[in-house]
Amino acid sequence: MDVISNDGRNCIVIVMTLSVVATVCAVTRLKIRWNGQLGLDDYILAFSLILIWLQAVGATLLAVKGGMGLPMATLRPDQIEWLFKMFYAPEIGYTLLIGLLKISILLSYKRIFGHIRLITWYIYILMGLSAGWLVSCLFVIIFQCWPIEKVWNPMMEGGCIDLIAFLWATSISNFVLDWLILSVPLIPIWKLQLSTVKKVFVAGSFALGSIACIASTVRAAVTSTIDPTDMSKSVFLASIWTYIEPTVAIVSACLPFFSKFFTDGARKLGSRTWSRRQYGDGYPDQPGSGSRTITKRTITTVKEEDATAAHMQGGGGNQHELVSYSVRVGARPDGRLRLPSESSQSLV
Template sequence: MTGVSKDGENAIIIVYVLTTVATICAAMRFKIRWHGQLGADDYLLAFSLVLIWLQAVGNTLLAVKGGMGRPMATLSEGEIEWLFKMFYAPEIGYTLLTGVLKLSILLSYKRIFGHMRKILVYIHVLMGLAAGWLVSCLFVIIFQCWPIHKVWKPLTPGGCIDLLAFLWATSVSNFIIDWLILSVPLIPIWKLQMTPIKKVFVAGSFALGSIACITSTVRAAVTGTIDVTDMSKSVFMASIWTYIEPTVAIVSACLPFFSKFFTEKVRNIGTKGRSMGNKYSKNGSDFEKGEGHITKKTTTTVSGESRGVRNQHELVNYSVRVGATPDGHLRLHSDSSTSLV
């Protein structure tokens, strides 16, 4: 890509791959829950998909027009302005995105575990924390400078907060809430009676949930690596982890619903196998299972040889069919025929 640094190219590839994977997972979840089962958590997840694609566009602009990966001293005035704009807009998008995802996951937990009173109270507390975190962080980010346009025009008279300290505090509080949300299903999951295949997918979903929490922890750590004197050069790692965290969270929010999809597939395969095995032969008898009846046909063949001529006679074929009458009683049907081969 002309004018794009190696860090910029890598960022674009990573972000779009992760965004595509998250979108596919969300689409599969919507397909599973489409028939009258969509709830508020699904609508919030759909909204998060819109935000995550806007984030991907913002990342592209940061790499193409904002000079990501290039020394700040080499950037033009226009590129520096785009650099700060693409810090500002994705900060708002990231905060809104992670807050919406937290609420979506908690609403899913509420539907699944809401019948347990103590768990329901815990979920409501976490929803309050997540909503409070979202509103407060969003307000501070939007009004981090006065006037607002000083964010991307640093020479404008006015003032700004210590952005790096704020981002650090936001990241730390974010991953603490993430770990608290991850702890919600731990107690209820031990009490559930599930088939082994469901346990595998549930275990996988929680494992990936922990990965989402780990990414938020890593993001909190790499935030401190940003060099405020050379932001375009040092922003790559913090920017990438800012995009990795919500995409992994979306996949984590979708995975528990896949157990239903795969168990139905396994059940269908088993049903097909039984259907193919509905006709079989044993000791010269054919058994056929049909809609509402079972038929047994028995054939006896007598072979003989007289004056060098071999004869085969098929004796009476006796067929018994077992069916059901409209009033629910069983009825036997029999018939016979004779053939000569």
């Protein structure tokens, strides 16, 4: 039976927890935009969820089969093969995932801020850079060794690129792009004609996207902790941030769409507070209501007229007065007026 190290257990717990959080956020966003509003950015996000869970499987295999956290000298040949396979496949998935998420976020920005010409051009430039980063990194990762099988079978004849140098290059370029993407919404938000409260909520939602940028920065920094002579023992930090970054990126991509909950909640709370001040703690259809009663008296004249009276008295006749009625009105929780059922009676 394969031994799982403490690093391996921690990796599984962290990756699975963050994958669940990312899934909940993504599904919530898709539900918000479900009614005929789904765009290409939403479909890319939905596809990213598949890649997130494939990465979670890869993290589990790396911990269980690849000997993560164990000294490389203690690993069996089959564990070493799994170790290098779980470096290779998740790195392809990570690159594809991060590149697609960048494009998805930029597409969302284009829909929101596309009416500003300068911002639109900035978004197009970042899309081009992100697509170029994705294609170039993906190509190098796939063909990092020749033949490709040498990736997980180091004893084969052939050659490989300097993997550590490549990881440094991709990590640095990645976090630079992340910070550039984060800068897109900052200026347009403060030019929107919104209330100060809503601006704060929206800006805060976008600003939380810096979490993903911080994750990519940390990933770049911990690349230096990999020891090529003992990769299984030293790979935990670099691997865990490779799994953390895309899940945090998904959460960050969803946060701006959650500002609706905060602003709607604040508006409902303010409306409910105003209603209580005006009408008391209750509503017209609740016991102990503080609703006001408005009594309105209506006089309707009905004439009884015959031909003789009309001719002799110039249109006179007997007059009958209808009964008066009263209604109670008050504010419902949704802010509308409500008439109780007992006042909905025919007046004729």
